[in-house]
Amino acid sequence: MALSLDPRFDLDTEAAGLMAYVDASPTPFHAVVQAGWLLEEAGFVRVDESDPFPTVAGRFYLVRGGSLVAWSTDAQLAPSSPFRVVAAHTDSPNLRLKANADSSCVGWQQLGVEVYGGPLLPTWLDRDLGLSGRVAVRDREAPGGVGHRLLTGSDPLLRVAMLAIHLDRTANDGLTLDRQRHLAPVWGLGQAPGDVVGWLSEQVGVARRDVLGWDVMTHDTQPSARLGRSGDLLAAPRLDNLGTSYAGTRALVEAVAAPGDRPGHVPVLVLFDHEEVGSTSERGAQSTMLPTVLERVVASRGGGREDLLRALAGTVVASGDMSHATHPNWPERHEPSHHVRADGGPVLKLNAQLRYASDAMGAGAFRLACEQAGTPMQTYIHRTDLPCGSTVGPMTAAVTGALTVDVGAPMLSMHSCRELMAAHAVAPYAAALAAFLVPAR
Structure with missing residues (x-):
């Protein structure tokens, strides 16, 4: 895969990072602990929801059960400044x-x-x-x-x-x-x-x-592993969707690393629990968790209800969930004009029935992020004669009113006890999500 990839995301380093993250995260409760440690290494401070939100600029995160929300107000933007949100989920079947x-x-x-x-x-x-x-x-x-x-x-x-x-x-x-x-x-x-x-x-x-x-x-209990003739494959449990939980966390860490280059967006990461069973819980994508955190972030910077609504009007959410790569043994089960390669770059996901939240404007935002990150972008559409799965995207769009695009990284064996992806697909995915959080002017 020929890339002019963001040099902050090394192909082998990110593959190793994902494997370590997955092996240390057998449950959603462990996944948010591991994500929290990665964030704390980058200067994020954990806050308790029952305490007042910090009114000073900084990097913060909170945990609710197996869910996590993290944000940065380093840039000291106006309270009505829009958010850029990367969303994922921590649970697996x-x-x-x-x-x-x-x-x-x-x-x-x-x-x-x-x-x-x-x-x-x-x-x-x-x-x-x-x-x-x-x-x-x-x-x-x-x-x-x-x-x-x-x-x-x-x-x-x-x-x-x-x-x-x-x-x-x-x-x-x-x-x-x-x-x-x-x-x-x-x-x-x-x-x-x-x-x-x-x-x-x-x-x-x-x-x-x-x-x-x-x-x-x-x-x-089998550890994650690199395999294949050239070590270009990565096999692990729970890639759906710890692959995005890791990539999203790495994206936020790198997005806040150079605050002087950041335009007028507040970067946010949200890792939801319970996506695999419908997201209807106090910490799922259908809950008030993300909207209330965004409201409190606005309020902590001196804003009111009007500022929140203005911020949400300009907010864009990238709902990240792993995507189906075209299966070599069952290529006929895939949309013939939308084949997805395991090493072909991050994936934009589209569905006319809104099982994915993407529309043309959201697709444009993600395409620009991939261009900024130096990675190609692929497009996934489910076969019309097969029922399509869904993600946290449509729910997040509904509860926030924010423009939302569904994206992913390609893999095989989704929902298996052990899944498979290209080892060098991790870094481009994280790079694209980081570019999405900090779009070029």
């Missing part, structure tokens, strides 16, 4: 632990799980899985007496075992899985069920009685 998870059957200890989002279920079979997430604990110092601890389970713990071919000779003709009966992982041997509450309490260092609840999920 997986299997999540039920409340009463313990069970046993014919000498195997098992855990009950629910399907989260739309995973490719066969890819979760016969893989070494870990458990990670957030555990609610009794804490007298926390608001309401409920605190939380992060659970990071990097060791293999679970396995959803496939039925042997000798017991189902039709398995290769089309596997059918019952989500209730066939997805319960094994995690030990014994006639009696295991004790998941006791295990959780040991892992987070509290007494068993102090475990009050959990948001715990399974994840692939």
Whole structure:
């Protein structure tokens, strides 16, 4: 891929950065912690939503569960100055632990799980899985007496075992899985069920009685890897959409690195949780989280309601979510005049039914960002005879009233337990998003 790429985004460095980010982020709660650390290295300061927003110029971010919003007012612009927003999501399809998870059957200890989002279920079979997430604990110092601890389970713990071919000779003709009966992982041997509450309490260092609840999920424990004849491929879990969460964070870090060159926009990064299940939550794209943060940013700089509405009128949002590369084994499943190469540059996503929020004006803004970043741009359109997925873009556009464009980086095996992209696609994607946040005059 011949690029005159922004020199701040080295091809191999960004690939390695994404792999490290993914491996350290088995859940949305970990993803925002990792993003926060990257931001803090660039001078961002974490603020609490329950405190007044800082009235001094600076770089700030906040975390709400598995979501994050970051912004910079370094340039000391007028309160009515528009925003440039990069939006992504931190969650990925997986299997999540039920409340009463313990069970046993014919000498195997098992855990009950629910399907989260739309995973490719066969890819979760016969893989070494870990458990990670957030555990609610009794804490007298926390608001309401409920605190939380992060659970990071990097060791293999679970396995959803496939039925042997000798017991189902039709398995290769089309596997059918019952989500209730066939997805319960094994995690030990014994006639009696295991004790998941006791295990959780040991892992987070509290007494068993102090475990009050959990948001715990399974994840692939195999590390991310470069592969291929020339190492030009990158395989990892959760590329959809940690690929954009990482690229967006790197974009904001570089966008604020040279404040003297910044035109009249306030750069913002928002990482939403719960996109894979519809975004309807207190921290999803359909929530008031982003609009209220933008309003408070305006107010912290002395602006009022009129200033906010003026700012939103000029705001542009890039909704980033990974995109389908054209599959070499199923090229007929793709729109024939819109093939997407894994190494062909960032992707503009269009859909006449508004499953993607892009229109001509948003497309123009992203095309200019790609030109500024020195990277080619590709265009993705879903086959008309197939139902199209969606993103946080249409919801973000609806709750903010801001011009929104849906974009992505190409990949294969979307929603698999382990996904695939071009290793050198990370840097152009991050560079384009950085240029979008700081458009040239």
